[in-house]
Amino acid sequence: xxxxxxxxxxxxxxxxxxxxxxxxxxxxxxxxxxxxxxxxxxxxxxxxxxxxxxxxxxxxxxxxxxxxxxxxxxxxxxxxxxxxxxxxxxxxxxxxxxxxxxxxxxxxxxxxxxxxxxxxxxxxxxxxxxxxxxxxxxxxxxxxxxxxxxxxxxxxxxxxxxxxxxxxxxxxxxxxxxxxxxxxxxxxxxxxxxxxxxxxxxxxxxxxxxxxxxxxxxxxxxxxx
Numbered sequence: 001x002x003x004x005x006x007x008x009x010x011x012x013x014x015x016x017x018x019x020x021x022x023x024x025x026x027x028x029x030x031x032x033x034x035x036x037x038x039x040x041x042x043x044x045x046x047x048x049x050x051x052x053x054x055x056x057x058x059x060x061x062x063x064x065x066x067x068x069x070x071x072x073x074x075x076x077x078x079x080x081x082x083x084x085x086x087x088x089x090x091x092x093x094x095x096x097x098x099x100x101x102x103x104x105x106x107x108x109x110x111x112x113x114x115x116x117x118x119x120x121x122x123x124x125x126x127x128x129x130x131x132x133x134x135x136x137x138x139x140x141x142x143x144x145x146x147x148x149x150x151x152x153x154x155x156x157x158x159x160x161x162x163x164x165x166x167x168x169x170x171x172x173x174x175x176x177x178x179x180x181x182x183x184x185x186x187x188x189x190x191x192x193x194x195x196x197x198x199x200x201x202x203x204x205x206x207x208x209x210x211x212x213x214x215x216x217x218x219x220x221x222x223x224x225x
Contacts, residue, residue: 011039011200016222018073018087019158020049021095021140022064029061030092031140033158034076034084036221039200043211046158047221048151055079069186082222088187096133101180104130105164107139107157115142155214163209171205174198 020032029051036045051061055075064072069087077083090098099105106128113124122138131139140157143150170177178194181187194201215221 011203013037013039013197013200015085015197016082018049018069018076018084018089020064020069020072020087020089021137022089022091024091024093026091027065029064030095031144031154032060033155034215034218034221035158035162036215037200037204039203041211042204042207042209043213044159044162044209045213045215045221046155046162047215047218048154048158049076049218050151053218070188073188076218080218080222086187086189086193088181088185088189090185092137094184094186096137098180098184099131099133099136101184102164104132105136105161107131107136107160109139110153113139113142115145152214159212159214166201166204166208168206171202174201174205 014036016034016036018032019035021030022028023030032049032051034047034049037043038045049060051059051064053060055063056079058066058075060072060076063075069089073084073087107130108128109124109126112126113122115122120138120141122135122142124135124139136157140154143153143157146153165177175194178189178191182189182191
């Protein structure tokens with residue numbers, strides 16, 4: 001017989017969330033993603049969203065700036081023909097604060113970077129390194145200058161962020177993590193949403209993701225494999 005400890009509860013669920021970071025005035029989308037969690041496959045899929053992505057007649061950024069995150073989330077769902085389950089967003093400072101709350105994150109830099117602009121400077125060596133909030137923020141902004149390759153690398157960075165959060169050592173912190181997210185960030189996810197998803201969260205934290213996927217488009221993200 002299989003021992004109780006090694007038997008995973010059968011959870012059949014799929015959730016898709018809109019993640020974003022805007023400037024402090026909410027007038028510009030810095031970066032954005034869709035992330036999809038699928039159980040029992042224990043798969044996570046991410047898709048980078050460009051601010052100028054068209055949602056019918058308007059860009060994602062225009063909808064976000066004009067009507068707010070909730071409307072932008074609804075519009076993405078309408079565009080895809082499948083509702084988005086919620087959103088979690090930050091501005092520049094709350095993004096950095098949240099990353100620092102996790103103790104920084106291990107991110108793989110594919111090649112040495114020396115980038116200077118009027119807005120910011122980022123200098124990084126090649127390889128995996130722990131980035132605090134300010135450095136990770138600058139790295140993600142740098143990736144927005146690289147075109148399609150930068151889109152891929154932003155999705156890769158989000159997968160590394162999720163891997164860092166969904167780890168066995170964080171299992172007992174999951175309630176505190178949700179409290180921090182709901183207090184420090186902008187989200188429509190409630191304690192009821194967290195409670196209903198908690199069994200799935202526990203399974204993912206105990207076991208990690210069995211599959212990771214980068215989708216090239218939002219449509220690809222929600223398609224069945």
